[in-house]
Amino acid sequence: MKTVTVELDERSYPIHVSKGLLEKLPEILAQQNGTRSWVIISQSSIMELLGSRLKAAGLHGHEIIVSEGERAKDFDEYRRVISQMMKMGCDRSSTILAVGGGVVGDLAGFVAATFMRGIDCFQIPTTLLAMVDSAIGGKTGVNLPEGKNLVGVFHQPESVFIDPTILESLPREEVVSGLAEVVKYGAIRDRDFLAWLSSELDDLDAFDLESAITRSCAIKAEVVSKDEKERGLRRILNFGHTIGHAVEAHLGYGNIRHGEAVAHGMNCASWISEQMGLLPAADRQFLSDTIAKLSFLPSPTLDPSTILNYVHTDKKTEGGVLNFVVLDGLGNATTSTQVSDKLIVESLATLS
Ligand SMILES: NC(=O)c1ccc[n+]([C@@H]2O[C@H](COP(=O)([O-])OP(=O)(O)OC[C@H]3O[C@@H](n4cnc5c(N)ncnc54)[C@H](O)[C@@H]3O)[C@@H](O)[C@H]2O)c1
Known part of the structure; x- marks a missing residue:
């Protein structure tokens, strides 16, 4: 079993990654948390x-579907869950x-964060994006x-259990959508990981998911450990998301997968980084070629003013200033407040 730790002093917690972990869960939970009453939300x-x-492994508890x-x-669903717990x-x-x-x-x-002013929560993610x-x-x-x-709060889990x-059973398109986030980690923090991913993506059927998940979790854990509340460094995790979220909102949620929208957003953001003299052309091309291996469809035509409208109402805008994540070299993301509307609009043209 591989374990990565999110370092937050007394609120530090492990992320365990291992095939077959689900079957060992009751034993591990009993060690960590005694004989609590479990509420499975799914x-x-x-x-x-x-x-x-879960049942065959001996995990029992109240179930809320x-x-x-x-x-x-x-x-309303949140209130219904709270009522059911009562x-x-x-x-x-x-x-x-x-x-x-x-x-x-x-x-x-969110239920765990707020029920009776906060109770413990363990995360057992079942999609690649969640993992x-x-x-x-x-x-x-x-x-x-x-x-x-x-509406939401920061409430760290007690542990995260990942069983690849x-x-x-996850549809291939959902896996590929999650892989866009995996590529993001390489682009923002680890050039060698991106290079490894790029070659792994040549054969999706033989893709080493466990290694990719573990390295991605380690990068997210490192960033969160340094900036839990997203006041600085954690913003780099939004690479590709400012334009990605705008694309999602523009096309209508559910009409494009999140990872696909983020992939378009990463292509725009890396083009902008190149125009700003931060990212060498060859590096932008390498990232774009890696994203292309995910075989997403080309973006539908986007209305620039609608995209700009969404970009400026995004949560990454603070006090009217847009914190846009750019790449200062591959594997090294930073934020810029200097990205103009003109550059954003021009970057959209590179998608078609
Ligand atoms: N908290 C955060 O930091 C954070 C970060 C990114 C995204 N999000 C949120 O995550 C949500 C999207 O998450 P998602 O992409 O995992 O979508 P999702 O939770 O809707 O799952 C996608 C689909 O896969 C199905 N599914 C889940 N696990 C499966 C499995 N193992 N086999 C077969 N089907 C399975 C689900 O029923 C669903 O239909 C959004 O609401 C987004 O806002 C939160």
């Missing part, structure tokens, strides 16, 4: 796939197991009609 589609594995898809992050007799010693993708993890984490990104770092929250993730065998 979706019915995920429990159909994993419920029998939330809606499928992003609807699970509705504020009816089940949960108290401050109850502990949540979030079994699912980023949607379940975000909702369950390398959303389950780590403590960002929890729900959506409002006004926008995604507008869980991904065997």
Whole structure:
């Protein structure tokens, strides 16, 4: 088993990565947390796939099934989960197991952060995106009609358990979407990892997911350890996301996968970095070729003013100033407040 630690003093926690970890969970949880009362929060589609594995391993607890898809992050769904926990007799010693993708993890984490002023939560991510990104770092929250993730808090999990065998049932497009985030880690923090990924992506069927997940988690853990609340360094994790989120919002959530939108955003951001004299052309080309190996469709035509509108209402804008993540060389991201609207619009043209 490989273990990476998020270093946050008394709130430090391990991320365990190992094939077959699901079967060892009850034993590890008993060691870590005694005989607490467990509340498993998940979706019915995920429990159909994993419920029998969890039960066969001896993991029992209250089960709360939330809606499928992003609807699970509705504020009403959050209140329904809290009410159900009250009816089940949960108290401050109850502990949540979030079994699912980023949607379940975000909702369950927010419930844990707020139920009776905060209870413990363990994350068991079941999508690649959740394994390398959303389950780590403590960002929890729900959506409002006004926008995604507008209500939330930082609440770090007690541990994250990653069993890559869980991904065997995940549709290939979801895996590839998650791989865009994996490529992001190489681009922002580790040039050698990016080079390794690029060659691994030549044969997706033989791709070493366990190594890619472990290295991605280590990078996220290192960044979160240095800047938990995203006041500085943690912003680099948003590489490709400013334009990516705008593309997602413009095309309508659910009409493009998050990873695909982030891939377009990374291509734009690296082109902008080259125009600003920060990224050599050959390096931008290498990143673009690596992203191309994910075989996403070309971006549909985007309306520049709509994209700009979303870019400026994004959470990465603070006090009217946009903190745009650029690459100062491959494997070295930084933020810039000097990225003009003109550059953003011109970068969109490189997508078609
Ligand atoms: N907290 C953070 O730091 C953070 C970071 C990035 C994204 N997010 C959030 O994550 C969410 C997206 O997460 P996601 O991409 O994991 O989507 P998701 O949770 O909706 O899962 C995608 C789909 O895969 C299904 N699924 C999950 N695991 C499966 C498995 N093992 N086999 C088969 N099907 C499976 C789900 O039922 C769902 O239909 C968004 O709400 C986003 O805001 C949060």
